[in-house]
Structure formats: C-alpha cells, structure tokens
Amino acid sequence: MKVSKKDVENVAVLSRLKIADDKMDKYLEEFNNFLEYVDVLQKVDTENVKPTAHVLPLQNVFREDVIKPSLDREKALANAPEKENGYFKVPRIIE
Amino acid sequence: MEYEAVIGLEIHSELKTKTKIFCGCKTTFGAPQNTHVCPVCLGLPGVLPVINKKVVEFAIKAGIALNCTINKFSKFDRKNYYYPDLPKNFQTSQFDLPIAEHGYVDIEVDGKPKRIRITRVHMEEDAGKLVHSGNTIKDSSSSNVDYNRTGVPLIEIVSEPDMRTPEEARAYMEKVKAILEYIDVSNCKMEEGNLRADVNVSLRAKGTEKLGTKAEMKNLNSFKMVENALTYEIDRQEEVLEDGGHIVQETRTWDDGKGITISMRTKEQAQDYRYMPEPDLVPIVTTDEQIEAIKKTLPELPDARKNRLIKECGLSSYDAGMITNSRAMAEYFDEVVNKGADPKLAANWIMGDLSKQLNAEDKTIEDSPVAAADLAKMIKLIENGTISSKIAKKVFGEMWKTSTDPEIIVKEKGLVQITDTGAIEKIVNEVISSNPKPVADYKNGNAKSIGFLVGQVMKASKGKANPGMVNKLLKEKLTQ
Amino acid sequence: MDLHKKSAYELHNMLAKKEVTAVELAEAFLRRIDNLDGKLHAYITKTADLAMAAAKKADAQIAAGEKISFLTGLPGAIKDNICTEGTKTTCASKMLENFVPPYNATVMEKIGKENPVILGKTNMDEFAMGGSTENSAFFPTHNPRNLSCVPGGSSGGSAAAVAGGLAAWALGSDTGGSIRQPASFCGIVGMKPTYGRVSRYGLVAFASSLDQIGPLTRNVTDCANVLNAIAGYDERDSTSIKADVPDYTKSLVEDVKGLKIGLPAEYFVDGMDKEVADSVHKAIADFKAMGAEIVDISLPHTKYAIAAYYLIAPAEATTNLSRYDGVSYGARVDGEDIVEMMTNTRTAKFGNEVKRRIMIGNYALSAGYYDAYYLKALKMRTLVKEDYDKAFQKVDVILTPIAPTTAFKLGSIINDPLQMYLQDACTVPLNLAGLPGISLPCGVSSTGMPIGMQIIGKPLDETGIIKAAYTYEQSKDFHKNIAEVSE
16 A cells, blocks of 8 residues: 555645545555556656657747737626625635 | 854846836736736737747846856746746746846945845746635635736846845845846835845854754745844744754744744645746847847946946945945035045945935935935035034025025025124134133143033024134133 | 538538538537537537527628638537636546636637637546546546447547537647547547647646646547647747647648658567557558568566656656645635645545545655655656657657557456556657657457557657648548547
C-alpha cells in the first residue's frame, strides 16, 4: 500500500470532493493499483532530462493593451446558480 | 528578555494598464458590478488567456527600478486554491521563474540608511471583490461576488525579512510606492487597493540568528495600517513569549477600527498550492537589448533625485528625502525652483506650511490649491524684500484659500513691505521720542533693548516695515 | 436516394450541382436522427431548428449563385465539449447539464463562415475522460456497426453519428486518442492535427497541453476538407501555431513511391488481438507493394507513455476542472457554507472517472509527490518526444495500430479503470509529442468489426499523412463499407 486512507482523505479535501465511507476501500485499492502501475517511470533514469511542459517551441505570445468589449451583465450572469443585484451570490464564507 | 522583530513584506501593486492581464476588459476602478467581465476573466469553460504585452513591460520596468536581475526566461504557473473571488480556483501567477529577482531598495529611518533586499518580483492576476451581507465576512449569511477586478494585472514584490521595526517597514513601503510612481507603472492609489501589503513578523531574542514563528497580516492598504498593525503585533507576540507561550503560525486580520489583530481560523491543513506550469501560456524570453531599451525609458528615480537635490540645491538629506519620496512632490519642488525660487526656501515652504495644510485637509499635492508657479512667485517676493517672511505666512494663507496670484494678494491687501527710508525714518523718530527709557538703556550699554524698539516700529508699521532697515536706522539714530 | 450513405464530398458536389437542396439534406439527416438516435444515442442535444434555418440560408446562397464553401449546407455534428453560443454545451456532465455558453469556440466561428448545417451536439465521455463514451453522465453511445459494442471514446458520439449516417461529418477532440480510437472502432477516418494547428479557444479544457480538435469523417477526402475549414492561427490561443495553412485537398493524390514509412515494434503491445496486428501488417505489405519503403524503427519509451500520460493529463485536468464549483455557472448543490457547497456540488455532479482523475492529479501535484510523479512524467514526455525526433530523421511517416482490440462490448471493462487506460497505448504517445496522426480503416475482424491503423506525421505534416492515408484508402474499399443501421 503506497497511500493510506488518510492520504486519500487529504487529497479529497484538496479536490473539494467527499469519498463515501463505504467506497473508501475500493478507492484505496484503485488508487494503489494505479500508483503501482505508474511506478514503471521510476525505472528510467531521468536525472539529466529536462521536463517538457510545452511541446511547441513557442515564446513571447502577447496581445496589445487594447480594450475589447466586455459581456453584457445579463449575459455574464445568465448561467449563475444564484444572483442578486447584478452580483453572483454565494453561501456563507468561512475563512 | 529583549526581543528583536523580523519583518518581511509582500507588496501587491496593480499595474496601470488599460486592459486586464489576460483579456481585453477594462481595468478602470469603480464600474458597476460585473460589467468589466468577459468569458476569459469569468473563467468560463473553454477560455484561454493571452498575456497583455504592457504588463510584461511594466513588470520588467519595476524589476529594473527595484535593482533586480531580470530573468531572461520566465513563465507563468497555476497557483491552486479555492476561493469564490477566484473564478478558475487557481490564480495564474509565477512560481519558480519570476520575471525579476535579487533586488533591493535603500531606506532611511532616523537618519540611518539601510538596505532592504528584494527576493523577487512576479506578475499575477488580481482576484474579484466580495461584498458581504453582514458587517464582517464571518457574520454574513451570504456574500456577493463582483468579478470586475478579476484579472487586473498585479506585480507582487517580495522582500527578504530585513526589517526590524514598524518604522522601517513603513519606510520600505513608502520607498517602493515612490519608485512605482516614478516609473509610472501603477496609480498607487492605496484607497482603491492599487497598493497593499501582506506583512509577516516574528520575534527572536536580540542577538540570536534563528527565526521565530511568524504571523501574517494580509491586505493592509495604508502606511499607517502597516505601522500600527506591526506595532500591535510585535507587542502581542512579546507578551505571549514573556508569558512563556508559543506563537502559532497563522494569518491574522488587522481590525483597523479596534486597532488590534485577530486570529483567523487556523487551517487544519497547511495550504498546499500545488503549483504547476500554466499550459495555456508560453514562456517569456527577454533579451539584453530589450532590457537595455526599457532601462533607457526609466526616469530619474527617487534616490538619484534625492542626491541631486542635496548636491545641486544644498538641501539636507532629510529634506531631500522627504521631497523625493513622492514623485508629485518632487515635481512640484522642481517646478517651484525652475520658476526661480530659492531651493532652500522652496523646501522649507513645501515641507512646512504647504504640507501642514495638505495634511490638515487630507489632500495630496496634486490637489493643492497653491500652484507651484504661485508659490515660486511668493518666495521671490520674500527674496526681493517685497514682503517679510511673517507677512508671507498671511499671503500663503490667502493663496491656500483663494488660489490667487500672491502679487495680487500683496497689492490688494496692501501688504507690500515698506522699504522707503523716509517713511521708516519717520516711524523710527516717533518711536524714539515716545520711548525715552529703552532709548536711554540702549545708550547706557544695554544692547538688548533695541529689540523692543524694533518691535515697536514693526507694530506701528503694521508689520510692513522692512525689519533689516528698521534695525539699521534705529542703530544709526541711537548712536548719533 | 440514400443520402446518408454518401460522403460529405459527394453531398457537397450534389449541393453545388443543385442535385439536392440543403433543406432536403437536413430533413433526411434529421429524420434519420429521429428514427435511429434512440438506438445509437449519439446526440446529447439536437438542434433541428438551427439546422433548418442554416439549410434554408444555404439554399438561398446556392440559388443566388454564390460560390459555396465545402461545409455550406452540409449536415454535421459537434462534440459537446466545443462551446456553441446559445446552445447547451454539457461535456456530458451533470455539472454543465444546463450550461449555455455566451460565446462561440474559434472553430465554430471558423466553420460558421461557411454556413454548415449543425444537427446537434454529440455524446462523449464526461469531460472527454474515457475511451468508450460509457462515462457520459447521460447515456452510453452504441456502435452503429454492432449496437452491443462501444463506439470508442471519448468522441464516441461524433464517431457513431458519422458512421451511422446521422451526420455527414463531425468534430471531435483528442487528448489521448479520443478522435482516432472511436474513428477506428466505428470504421471511419479521424485525425488529430498537430498540437497548435487548430485553435483550442472554446474547447472545454481537459488537459490543455494535449487537447486538440479534429475531424471525424467518412473518408480521407472529407477529412482534408473539414481540416481546411478549422485549421489556422488564432490570436486567442497562445499555443496556436502562426504558420500558413496549406490547402489539404492538394494532398489528395495517390503517391507513396519512395515514401519512408517507419514501423515501430513497440506499438504491437502485449495483449494485442492477432487480427488487429495482422491487418496492420497487411496494410504495411500493401504500402510496400505500392512503392513505399518500410523501415523498422524503435521508439523505446513507448511503454512508459501511458504512465506519463495518466499523470500529466490528470494533473492538468485537476486544475482545469477546479472552476466547476457551483459559484458562477454550472450546477450547484447547496451547503451550509461555501466550502460545503463546493464540495457537495463537485461530489454530486462529477462522475466517477472524472473524480478519479481529479484525485490522481491532485495527488501528483501535491507537496512531497510533485517530483516523483508530475515532474517525472514531464521528463518522460521529453524522452517520448525525443524518440520521435530521432525516428523522423530516418522516416517520413510512422505506421502503427490504433488500439489493441476492435470495439469491445458495452460494460466489459468500464469497471476496471487501469485496463481501460491500457487501451490507449498506441494513441497517447502522439499527444505527448504534439504530433499529427490519422486513423483510418485497414481491415474487418471476423466478427465484422472495423480495424483501424494510425499514420503519424512530423509536426505540421498533416499533408504527408493525408497523402499516405488517401493512397491507401483509394487502393481498398473500406471507406465504402457503410454501417448498416436499419431504421
């Protein structure tokens, strides 16, 4: 076992997800199977290999500082689950 | 035990671009809620960011002005955390390759110079604004979100923990503000949140090296808040330590009304931002030539200007520092001097009566009712003897109230100094004849009594007689 | 007249020659959707009204004697992760069940200029995560060649629609094989263009550095024509390539003489169906017979590609999907406070596979594991890319299988995520390297299911792979083998 129930719970908090108690065992098993599989990567020496985050050799892609029209507020709020006076409304925030 | 505070600042400054960092929405302050938004800054599914060229230019400018090394290869990263003012629930920021690193600014507190090192300057997007239904975030049953500020470009300037007192922290922030104003990359309007600081502070026994546990206070948007919050927090930590307690690593809120810091709920889990390279943006590569070209566009910076004022205008280090701390004030000073006023007198008036009035009415020098040209004129009236320094104070008061040309004030109110020898002689003669005792005293060797006689002459002239001439004439008459 | 059996190219010519009207065409396809989509479930949202309006407009253009573009009046389908202004874009997720984008994806603007007839938005694995379209939150799509089999995925709805004659052409997206594999499973042609060739603006992101939009069509000619309509630089996509777009139909020539085709042994993975391997080998022999030169090559890091892919893609996905939190759009499930609301929303509205990948991604990015997993995977990505760079010094294109098997039965491996991931062995390496690849039929299994092969090109060499694919296609009859789904 590479990860524990506690690890999975921590990742769930980071993911804003809840894992039901009765699903935890299966989750753990799958998670560990997966991690075991990706361990094949550890067999390869990558000490002197540079990571590739982008495949394209692109750089310095910019836009000019020119104003473009914004959305109408109606349109901006059209998909909001809840709105109030032109604002998006959300439940109580506890810091 | 004697403690020493260790203070570091993260200063966030909004850049004064026309549009947001990754989209074409306007950045203007004070628009109705959710009207400066588009699919990109709302973080709708499918949208992609494109970097505003001006943001990079401004950030490089700031980096150079803060004596940093500009990284030739820089990139954006995603900083992951959930908050409703952050539509994507990650902030596009910079992690391991910020645009600029390893800089410093020099400050002066109580005449002592000190260098504060700057760790890094990076670019990122601002978050939106939350409006709470209750008085504070915690006692509100719901909150409303306005995304107008979401995506406004920011630079974050991170200092090393080089400050030891609240005064140093304030001086550092003032200096950074001055520099950003000079290079014209930020409006620096603190009341609009253009410039704000996250401050962290820890204590350690004086003379020791090891850092203590720090507390952080976020989003302080005035110099006074920075100074007051630090003063309070240092006292608080000292008390805790003196009582044998431990400092908890936490974020605390500064309650400006009550003048105290309050603990926010400590998170059970340490914040894990899970930074990763932003796959939707490509790296920023800067050449030496580009850096040189930007360097050439920089104006004279506060320190250089200060040195120039000391050298060329003969100002004291303190005066020169005060004047150059604000670009607007330095420009005002330059204009007064360029219009022909004596620099030292100009400095005295700007830092004296003018600053006093500005502070009293909570105005900035940009809103001064006394134009630089008029102040220069007034100083010249003093220099050429038209008015005395004392009268000048009256004239200045009028100028402040009515924004009128000082020459007109002097003429209309009849404040011109009497320099006509005949007129002064007449008053002197009258004073001598009506004050036999002081005259006798003087003649008997009591030199001090001439002061009384001068005062009488000035009084009789309603302050308009030229004091130098009065003195001279009196002495002549009494020694005859 | 069996209009649905004709290729897009044939239909385009019929429209141009006024042998059929766009309205007739639209009606024929809409009727087929009405009759058959209950069996196939290729569509999530049908846009009959918009389709008819576009068809009428196209007929007016044709009647006015305007020179029409390839897509004018041509009935097509759009994968439901491509944003369509005013039309729901759900990503086959409960999270976006009612989401109506206020903007169009760049590809929609581009094809919009040609006034195509859009029949609807097609089913997919939720947020494009999956290879069978069984991860749709709404319903699985069935393979028109055999209704008990999956159509592949994640662009399974688009593939089934085209193969089943419910659309003349379709757009899909490919992050790890999501166009090529369903094309292969349904016996049609699918292409993943070079990363950056087609704008991603408006494609709901799964894994940003891997995603690419591409065509699913009846044959290579249609593929070249649709690619013409969608390719090109876009200033709204910072990863878009600023390069001229050739007319891909110019590559529709039969000529592979002297073409150096690389054959990597590593792609014939363990557990590959013999029938699949045999069909690909047969195709290689055919190419040789047509004058191509076959070169054995090695892409040694292929076996690590899945592991790298299944760390990189979830890591990017986890941040891309953080925005679905119930705050400003999408579904919301109430909670006592903001954290609870976000957690309830995400827990209830994301499907299992999406949640699994979010969890993996967050694990791979979290403090203490970043170097061992995410960074390691990015380094492996470099090695995979370098393998191709080396190979392409020796060969012009690379030919491989698409998937280890033909379309599998619905429900057969959906409960074994790792087994599902292993199906992607031949397709994910291209995404890691950003290379273009085309999938086209090269055989039929003993059970009558299509077998596909993949031709991989150098960056921006869509022309080269179109030419090779076209030459092969014209020498066979696979593209004339139309799925029979009876009404």
